[in-house]
Amino acid sequence: xxxxxxxxxxxxxxxLFSCVPDLxxxxxxxxxxxxxxKDRKIKKVTSSxxxxxxxxxxxxxxxxxxxxxxxQIQKKWQDSLQKAYAIKIWQISADDKNLLQSSEGKRxxxxxxxxxxxxxxxxxxxxxxxxxxxxxxxxxxxxxxxxKVWLLEFTKQEAIRHIDAKELRKMRE
Numbered sequence: 001x002x003x004x005x006x007x008x009x010x011x012x013x014x015x016l017f018s019c020v021p022d023l024x025x026x027x028x029x030x031x032x033x034x035x036x037x038k039d040r041k042i043k044k045v046t047s048s049x050x051x052x053x054x055x056x057x058x059x060x061x062x063x064x065x066x067x068x069x070x071x072q073i074q075k076k077w078q079d080s081l082q083k084a085y086a087i088k089i090w091q092i093s094a095d096d097k098n099l100l101q102s103s104e105g106k107r108x109x110x111x112x113x114x115x116x117x118x119x120x121x122x123x124x125x126x127x128x129x130x131x132x133x134x135x136x137x138x139x140x141x142x143x144x145x146x147x148k149v150w151l152l153e154f155t156k157q158e159a160i161r162h163i164d165a166k167e168l169r170k171m172r173e
Contacts, residue, residue, distance in 0.1 A: 045160050049171045051136070053163050054154050055128050057085065058138035062126070062150045065089075066143035086158035090151045091142055094118040099151075106131045114139055114149075124149050 045053075061081050068074035078089050092099065100111055110129045117124065126140040134156040142148040 043160060043163060043165070043168065045163060045168065049168060050156065050159060050163075051128065051130065052171060053167060054136050054138065054159055055126075058128065058140065058152050058154075059126060061085070061087075061089070061152060062138075062140040065150060085162055086155070088153040091148055092151050093148045107137060110137060118147060118149070121147075 064081070065074055065077055068077050078091075081087070082089050090096075090099075094115055097115060100108060100115070103111055106129065114124075114127075123146075124139060124141045126138070128136060128138045130136055136154045136156070136159070138152040138154070139149045142150060
């Protein structure tokens, strides 16, 4: 008798559970919900790890953009990478000083020094600069265009959100 009650309660439970619509049926984007839950996990990231990750990703991104065959492919990759990492990417030259008008503090000082070097015809080396709001900007040369560079801008919050736990473990080793 007891086993009959147990089996009956399981069957009733399964019937009730099957009647309740799941999140997907209610119109929720379950992939987005899973990503949001993953993003909300607490990550302990040191300043050094964050800078290392941003530098590595910036070098990878600019290398990928430099390998793009033509301008259309490069633009598609640029758009895709901006979306994937929630960053801003520009290809700029010494003539693009309009960026200075909207800049201030460390960002403006960095860009002024950078534009000066471009105007002087100096070779641009990959450079990462941490800003006072703890965001980062990175510059690297554009392949086959000595007077143009890639400018990438990362926010601290988005960078931490995009750091994978596996990458963090590798940085600790």
